[in-house]
Amino acid sequence: MNLHLLRLFATVARHGSFSRAAEALHLSQPAVSKGVRDFEAQVGSRLLERGGPGGVALTEAGSLLMRHAATLFGAERAAEEELAALRGLQRGTLSVGASTTVATYQLPPILGAFHKRHPDIELRLTSANTRAIAELLSARDLDIALVEGPVDEPGIEVLPWRTERMILIAAPDHRLAQSGRPVTTQDVADEIVIVREPGSGTRDVALAALETYHIVPRRILEVGSTEAIKQIVAGGYGVAIVSAAAAADQIALGKLAVLRATGFDVRRTLTRLRLPARQPSAAAAAFDALLDRPSD
Structure with missing residues (x-):
């Protein structure tokens, strides 16, 4: 064959x-x-x-x-990893996969720090939604996998990494941002709520938050990226629940506003995914050590 x-x-x-x-x-x-x-x-x-x-x-x-x-590609990848481990950190490739929000807002400084320490290791980054990253790890196409959504995949170990705050955003001139009062659950229910596509961890967290606070929006719009969601909301269309880190720049520039909702406190755990039986390469172990450092 x-x-x-x-x-x-x-x-x-x-x-x-x-x-x-x-x-x-x-x-x-x-x-x-x-x-x-x-x-x-x-x-x-x-x-x-x-x-x-x-x-x-x-x-x-x-x-x-x-x-x-x-099975065949897994065996091939295992052989490559063992040979890479023998080479140590002098040369080789490290494949890092992260769900879209993590890849955009959490990972860049870690990638930079790793490159400074190990410039001869070639980094390959894959950004996709949580479901796709879990599938790539299972196929041994990734050495490091970081996601923001829940994962229930056989053979994958899920380890907490960081906790992130989620916020409710709207355009600065939106009626809820201009009202001068805390937003109620009924206010949100009367709005169009914009969420990510199926398979996205951000989507799962946003929908879970709506369910927790018994909010049934009059309409939900699905959009394929957090960046697109922010642009749509900034344009005055609907509201959204997004990562505070993802919206920080636009909020500072006055393009987005945070809606203060009474009792609204949504946090999510960013996680590391691992294959328990897999021996990490020297490069993967070094990257893991950087992930263990506290964020700024």
Whole structure:
């Protein structure tokens, strides 16, 4: 079995699309399509159903092979990690994955500090929502995984890292920001509340907060990034529950306002994800040590 072709097939299956797989692999789409066709010919079975409304889908044979692919790539990654550990911190690669908010607002100074200490280690950063980061860690595609959402994935250990305050934001000229009084739960229920997409940890925390305070908004709008949420809210459309760190710059510039709600206190725990049976490389251990330092 040609492992290169297996990797092409597995990448298409994970992304659900030949074009997205080609982007991830830095190859042309025709090259990926030909590789998957050659692989199907090699194994003697059709592995993907093509042309559906959702892109490609696994056949029964494809699903079976994907289970074995995860094992094969896990063994390959384990061998690479053991060899990297022998090299120590003199050279090598460290793959860091973080959910979007963590990657944008918590991780940059840690990446900078690590690079200053270990300039010969190549850092690779993946930013995605919490669900995607957990899946990448399970596949051993990441050495370090940091998320802001709850994770219930078999085989993953979840360790608390930092606690972060969440705030309710609106445009400075929004009626609730201009009212001069504390915001009530009914005030929020009368608004459009903007939340992240499914799979986002920020979304899970925001929806849990609404449920805790018995708030049923008249409408919920889903948006694919925290940056987009802030811009929409700053433009005067709706309110949102976001990380205080994520909104700090816009609040300081007067583009967003914090709505003071009586009794509203929402915090979330940022977590580190680990595979318990996995031996960390020297680079991963050094990065972990930086994560243990208190934040400013």
